[in-house]
Amino acid sequence: xxxxxLKELAALCVTEQLSISELMLQEQAHESGRSAEQxxxxxxxxxxxxxxxxxxxxxxxxxxxxxxxGKDAQRVMSFLDAGxxxxxxxxxxxxxxxxxxxxxxxxxxxxxATPTAxxxxxxxxxxxxxxxxxxxxxxxxxxxxFCAGAIGYVIANNSFVSGAEGGCxxxxxxxxxxxxxxxxxxxxxxxxxxxxxxxxxLKNTLGLICDPVGxxxxxxxxxxxxxxAVNALAAADMALAGVRSVxxxxxxxxxxxxxxxxxxxxxxxxxxxxxxxxxxGKRIMKELYRK
Numbered sequence: 001x002x003x004x005x006l007k008e009l010a011a012l013c014v015t016e017q018l019s020i021s022e023l024m025l026q027e028q029a030h031e032s033g034r035s036a037e038q039x040x041x042x043x044x045x046x047x048x049x050x051x052x053x054x055x056x057x058x059x060x061x062x063x064x065x066x067x068x069x070g071k072d073a074q075r076v077m078s079f080l081d082a083g084x085x086x087x088x089x090x091x092x093x094x095x096x097x098x099x100x101x102x103x104x105x106x107x108x109x110x111x112x113a114t115p116t117a118x119x120x121x122x123x124x125x126x127x128x129x130x131x132x133x134x135x136x137x138x139x140x141x142x143x144x145x146f147c148a149g150a151i152g153y154v155i156a157n158n159s160f161v162s163g164a165e166g167g168c169x170x171x172x173x174x175x176x177x178x179x180x181x182x183x184x185x186x187x188x189x190x191x192x193x194x195x196x197x198x199x200x201x202l203k204n205t206l207g208l209i210c211d212p213v214g215x216x217x218x219x220x221x222x223x224x225x226x227x228x229a230v231n232a233l234a235a236a237d238m239a240l241a242g243v244r245s246v247x248x249x250x251x252x253x254x255x256x257x258x259x260x261x262x263x264x265x266x267x268x269x270x271x272x273x274x275x276x277x278x279x280x281g282k283r284i285m286k287e288l289y290r291k
Contacts, residue, residue, distance in 0.1 A: 001027050005250045006154050006195045013191040020181070020191050021143040024150035043142045046112045050101065050124035053111050057100025064106040066288060069218045073100035076226070090133055091230045098125025098229035102222040115152045115161040118168075118210075118217045119175035121225035123148055126179040126232050130186065140186065148182040151198055158250070159257035163210035163269040166260025168221075172228045173205030173256065179232035184239050199245025199252045201235035206252075207259050209267035211274025213281045214288045220275055 003009040013023055029036040056062070058077060063070030076096040079085060085092035102121035105111045114123040127141050152161065152174060160166030161174045180197040184190075189197075213219040245252065266273030275281050 001031065001153060003027075003150075004154065004157060006151070006198060006253070007248065007250050009150055009154060010191040010195050019143070019147070020150050020185055020194055021146040024146040024153075025143075028146070028149070040139075040142060043145050044138060047127075047138060047142055047145060049110060049112050050114075051128055053101040053104045053109060053120075054097045054124055054128045056109055057102075057104045058096070062100070062103035062107045062109070064103075064216075064218055065108065066214065066216055066218065066291075068214070068216070068284065069106050069222055070103055072222065072226075073097070073103055087230060090129065091233055093132075094125045094129040094229040094233055095226040096125075097129050098122050099222060099226040101125065102225040106216070106218045106222060114148070115156065115174055115178070116163070116171045118163055118212075118221050119171040119225060119228070121222070122172065122175040122228040122232060123179045123182070125225070125229035126183055127186075129229075130183065130233075134187075136186070144182040144186045147185045147194065148178040151178045151181045151194075154250075155253055155256075159253045160260050165268065166256065167208055167263045167268050168210040168224065169202075169205045169208040169256055170260055171210070172221075172224045173202055173208055175225075176205060176228045176232045176235065177201040179229070180235035180239070183232060183236035187236070187240060189236075189240050193239045195249050196243070196245045197235045197239035199247065199249030200238050200243065201232060202249070202252045202256055203245065203247065204231060204235070206256060207263075209263065209274050210269040211267060211276045212269065212271055213276045214285045215271040215276075216288075219281075219284075 080092045098121035101124045111120040160170035163171045177198040180201040181194040184194040
């Protein structure tokens with residue numbers, strides 16, 4: 001890739017008069033040796049899987065093998081359908097869809113890691129709900145995925161996208177940043193605005209630990225995906241409104257790396273700290289071991 005930083009990515013887009021997604025599609029084709037059409041078709045197939053996961057999570061039994069989680073997405077959708085959502089229809093729907101995909105993952109269903117399985121619900125939640133709201137075609141959503149991929153590429157090469165390395169800020173945080181930046185482009189924002197959205201999103205998740213109860217990607221991972229989708233929409237709205245990340249987004253990514261490096265091992269996907277070590281977390285773990 002010709003860029004290693006978000007600032008470089010935005011500068012290339014301005015120089016070559018391309019959107020982030022157009023630039024990333026060209027770069028990906030060059031890296032893989034495949035045509036841009038082939039790369040686009042592959043990404044389209046990934047998006048179909050994301051949409052299938054949303055539907056599955058909303059219509060089928062997603063009770064996990066542990067029995068700890070399942071059907072929360074359907075509960076949220078029923079709450080929305082009853083007109084009771086405090087956050088508004090769009091945010092509530094994105095939250096429900098994100099929960100749906102994450103529950104499909106927990107129940108051994110097929111998902112796309114975006115960028116990881118632990119954060120798999122955020123981008124589909126934001127994308128599929130927004131597609132329904134605005135009436136966008138699938139091809140438009142695929143361009144958004146290339147935009148999200150470019151952002152994720154920078155984060156992965158300058159910080160972390162793994163909870164074992166950098167805590168949940170690296171998984172859920174990265175996914176929120178990717179979704180927020182992509183949402184800005186999908187709605188017609190500039191590359192600069194998209195990059196600001198990334199910084200705004202990541203700043204709001206710095207220090208988030210990875211503390212899965214029982215070592216499973218269920219509690220609190222699934223609900224964090226739901227909240228993450230709402231955060232991504234909020235960050236995108238801020239950027240589109242003209243709010244800027246005063247700390248440059250690349251510097252925020254660097255801080256994310258520093259915080260993740262300094263994070264105690266027990267707060268990095270070991271289930272040795274945080275919610276996993278509460279009395280209830282310990283009790284759940286003992287019951288799982290007995291099973």
